[in-house]
Amino acid sequence: MLGLISSLFAAQNGPVGSPAVPQEARKGRRKKRNLSAQTEFTSYYGRPVVKKPHWVWPIWLYFWAGGISSGASAIATLAHFYGDKDRDKSIVQAGRYISMAGVIISPVLLIIDLQRPERFVNMLRVLKLRSPLSTGTWILTSLGILTGLNTARQVVEDGLVPENTLPGKLALLSSNDVTQFLQGLDGMALGTYTGVLLSATAVPLWANADEAIAPLFLSSAFSTGAAAISLAQAVSGVKADDLHRLDPVEQYAILAELASLGYAYFKLTPEVRKHVIASPFTKSFLAAVWLGMLGPLILKFISPKKGLPGRLFAIIRSLMVLIGGFFLRYAVIEAGKATADDPDAYHSITRGPARGTPEEQARKYSNGRERPFGKGRSTPEQQPNSFQSNNHADGNEGTLPQGNPQDSQYPGSQTR
Amino acid sequence: MANGFFTDTTLCIGCKACEVACKQWNQLPADGYALTGMSYDNTGSLGATTWRHVAFIEVPESKKRLPMASTAPVTQPPVPSANGDNNTGPGALKFLNIDGDGGASLQIGFPDIGQWLMMSDVCKHCTNAGCLQACPTGAIIRNEFGAVYVQPDICNGCGYCVPSCPFGVVALQHDDGRAYKCTLCYDRQKDGLEPACAKACPTDSIIFGNLDDLKMRARQRVADLHSRGETDAYLYGVDENTEVGDLNAFFLLKAEPEAYGLPQAPTLPQNRVGRGYLAGLAMAAVLSVFSAISLRRSQH
Numbered sequence: 001m002l003g004l005i006s007s008l009f010a011a012q013n014g015p016v017g018s019p020a021v022p023q024e025a026r027k028g029r030r031k032k033r034n035l036s037a038q039t040e041f042t043s044y045y046g047r048p049v050v051k052k053p054h055w056v057w058p059i060w061l062y063f064w065a066g067g068i069s070s071g072a073s074a075i076a077t078l079a080h081f082y083g084d085k086d087r088d089k090s091i092v093q094a095g096r097y098i099s100m101a102g103v104i105i106s107p108v109l110l111i112i113d114l115q116r117p118e119r120f121v122n123m124l125r126v127l128k129l130r131s132p133l134s135t136g137t138w139i140l141t142s143l144g145i146l147t148g149l150n151t152a153r154q155v156v157e158d159g160l161v162p163e164n165t166l167p168g169k170l171a172l173l174s175s176n177d178v179t180q181f182l183q184g185l186d187g188m189a190l191g192t193y194t195g196v197l198l199s200a201t202a203v204p205l206w207a208n209a210d211e212a213i214a215p216l217f218l219s220s221a222f223s224t225g226a227a228a229i230s231l232a233q234a235v236s237g238v239k240a241d242d243l244h245r246l247d248p249v250e251q252y253a254i255l256a257e258l259a260s261l262g263y264a265y266f267k268l269t270p271e272v273r274k275h276v277i278a279s280p281f282t283k284s285f286l287a288a289v290w291l292g293m294l295g296p297l298i299l300k301f302i303s304p305k306k307g308l309p310g311r312l313f314a315i316i317r318s319l320m321v322l323i324g325g326f327f328l329r330y331a332v333i334e335a336g337k338a339t340a341d342d343p344d345a346y347h348s349i350t351r352g353p354a355r356g357t358p359e360e361q362a363r364k365y366s367n368g369r370e371r372p373f374g375k376g377r378s379t380p381e382q383q384p385n386s387f388q389s390n391n392h393a394d395g396n397e398g399t400l401p402q403g404n405p406q407d408s409q410y411p412g413s414q415t416r
Numbered sequence: 417m418a419n420g421f422f423t424d425t426t427l428c429i430g431c432k433a434c435e436v437a438c439k440q441w442n443q444l445p446a447d448g449y450a451l452t453g454m455s456y457d458n459t460g461s462l463g464a465t466t467w468r469h470v471a472f473i474e475v476p477e478s479k480k481r482l483p484m485a486s487t488a489p490v491t492q493p494p495v496p497s498a499n500g501d502n503n504t505g506p507g508a509l510k511f512l513n514i515d516g517d518g519g520a521s522l523q524i525g526f527p528d529i530g531q532w533l534m535m536s537d538v539c540k541h542c543t544n545a546g547c548l549q550a551c552p553t554g555a556i557i558r559n560e561f562g563a564v565y566v567q568p569d570i571c572n573g574c575g576y577c578v579p580s581c582p583f584g585v586v587a588l589q590h591d592d593g594r595a596y597k598c599t600l601c602y603d604r605q606k607d608g609l610e611p612a613c614a615k616a617c618p619t620d621s622i623i624f625g626n627l628d629d630l631k632m633r634a635r636q637r638v639a640d641l642h643s644r645g646e647t648d649a650y651l652y653g654v655d656e657n658t659e660v661g662d663l664n665a666f667f668l669l670k671a672e673p674e675a676y677g678l679p680q681a682p683t684l685p686q687n688r689v690g691r692g693y694l695a696g697l698a699m700a701a702v703l704s705v706f707s708a709i710s711l712r713r714s715q716h
Contacts, residue, residue, distance in 0.1 A: 041671060041675035043675075044471060044674070044677030045452075045455065045457075047461060047677060048461070048584060049583070049584050049677050050579065050581065050582065050583070050584040051584040051586075052578075052579060053575055053576070053579040054575045054578070055575070074700075074703075074704070074707075075707065078704060078707045078708050078711060079711055082707075082711045082712050084711075088711065113574075113575075114573050114593075115572075115574075115575065115590075115592075115593030115594065116571070116573040116594060117572075119553075119570075119571075120572060122553040122555070122570055122571075123552050123572065125553055125554050125570070126554040128552065128554070129689075130549045130686045131550050131551065131576075132689060133574065133576045134552035188696075191696075192693060192696030192699075192700065193693075193696075195692060195696060196689055196693055199691075200580070200692065201576075201685050202546065202581060202582045202682075202685055203579045207683070207685065207688065210688055210691065210692070211688070211691045211695035212695070213692070214692040214693065214696035215695050215696060215698070215699035217696075218696050218700055219699060219703060222707070245711070248707075248710035249707040249711070252703060252706045252707065252710070256699060256702065256703060260699070343674070346679065347680065349683075350582075350679035350680055350681050350682055350683060351680050352658075352681030
């Protein structure tokens with residue numbers, strides 16, 4: 001009985017950090033952290049320090065769909081200006097339509113995510129450059145307009161609306177190379193801001209990965225955008241000769257993704273990295289890397305180039321990139337939320353010489369105030385008549401200091 | 417003129433009068449009877465309906481850093497123990513014998529709580545406030561009393577302020593959808609009253625007032641505590657070099673900030689915005705150039 005009870009309490013006798021963590025694990029971690037000798041606590045009972053966002057499926061889907069829209073806009077624009085006028089026509093065409101679909105779905109998902117959806121228009125009250133969500137609202141709004149104009153031209157060029165009707169004339173009149181160029185820029189801004197949106201929070205994973213997330217999301221936007229366009233080309237029966245023209249773009253984007261991910265990985269503190277390499281979301285990260293990045297790269301080298309097999313492999317590769325892109329968004333958001341619940345992760349990224357050692361503190365506040373109680377008054381060292389010295393000097397427990405607390409000898413009287 | 421709180425944790429007795437007064441004045445709903453099972457702290461954390469939160473930290477005897485400990489040995493009253501000797505070493509359990517009928521006896525061990533640290537946590541109303549800068553609707557403003565205030569008639573519940581707070585203060589109220597946090601009793605201040613928590617605090621652990629006065633008072637208090645040997649007392653939130661700047665609600669603490677669930681050196685999330693966009697821009701340039709070259713090269 002005694003042994004049981006004492007072992008029960010012995011486990012609690014350690015630092016009052018997260019009690020659930022085994023003693024050995026805690027010791028190992030504290031060694032690595034190089035804490036000062038006086039540190040006794042690792043957290044407040046292991047409770048979260050920062051709050052995680054409420055984001056669930058609308059935001060996973062938005063980051064994915066917005067990314068595809070962003071990449072499709074950028075690639076359609078690049079193909080429009082640098083591609084072959086004839087052979088890359090299908091890239092521009094698919095890019096515009098895919099981008100349009102994305103910018104129609106995205107605001108719907110974002111409004112669903114609002115807890116007060118009827119007030120979504122309040123987002124358009126202000127433009128704050130230091131708030132990525134505000135900037136992003138305006139990026140998405142303007143991209144919607146630009147993509148609408150360029151897609152309207154595409155609709156007319158495809159002959160779905162006759163050129164000589166009023167809508168047809170208006171569509172051709174209101175879009176040109178400038179609107180296409182702006183759509184490309186705006187598309188890349190959309191892919192970037194979603195990353196900045198995450199890194200500009202206090203969530204440990206996102207804050208710690210910092211400048212790696214925006215490039216990661218942008219390159220993922222390029223790869224998923226290229227994959228979506230390739231998929232549309234493959235299933236819509238584009239000539240086999242013109243089918244694989246986006247493959248290099250997709251591969252550059254995947255290499256950039258891998259580089260960003262690697263940079264982020266090495267930038268993370270061990271406490272945060274734990275949530276990437278050994279957590280319920282590790283599988284999602286692996287799915288993102290293998291399905292969305294390494295798999296398609298490997299498949300590219302072994303897949304046939306010509307004929308129906310080539311087309312089938314292109315479809316499979318595109319689907320893999322698209323699914324991997326979704327897993328990437330899901331894993332980054334959900335693992336980020338898990339790090340927000342982990343006080344050790346947050347404390348590991350907020351260490352810094354903010355206030356100095358206790359000795360420096362003492363010097364700072366007692367500067368020129370060696371006799372803080374004014375002329376003719378004694379310091380507690382000279383006049384051992386306080387709670388502490390009474391208790392310890394003669395062991396006379398619980399004796400109040402002699403005299404009136406208002407008396408100048410009572411050290412607290414000056415401040416209270 | 418900015419007003420704020422100085423919360424002197426050395427005076428806090430953990431009565432939670434501030435929590436109650438805050439709930440009562442601001443008509444905040446109850447949070448239910450959830451027991452945390454870890455300490456007297458059953459509130460848990462700040463939230464949408466909890467704008468004051470009293471943290472309870474139990475410092476074991478063995479970990480206690482008594483100011484006089486180096487010069488005078490800490491004497492403990494003798495405690496009856498199982499085998500008769502006084503178990504007074506650091507980190508030891510204290511045992512109580514309960515003799516029952518028929519010779520059976522029960523021994524209960526108590527962990528050696530050496531010291532309580534209590535702290536009434538609140539929104540810090542930072543000089544550089546992450547939530548304020550993150551708010552995409554402009555619902556979060558700084559009011560005429562220097563407090564960071566969420567305008568409930570504008571907030572649309574996007575929830576972006578929640579992860580943007582470096583202290584985890586602001587939260588969404590889920591049946592209402594909007595974000596809420598301490599208003600520094602905007603309504604009371606308009607009528608010239610001090611906030612409800614400061615009014616209710618029986619030991620003046622929470623002091624409300626003009627920030628310049630509060631800071632002078634706090635520095636004086638730290639100096640006094642240091643001169644009395646309490647050298648681990650320090651101010652959290654003023655005279656520091658952090659990205660969030662001085663806190664309008666600052667604290668006098670006696671243990672490392674992590675013990676109270678506070679970050680050592682909080683960073684301002686929005687300081688990462690510029691770097692993020694620059695990194696994205698660089699990636700956009702690289703990908704555009706490579707894509708353009710690959711599209712150009714495959715022409716014929």
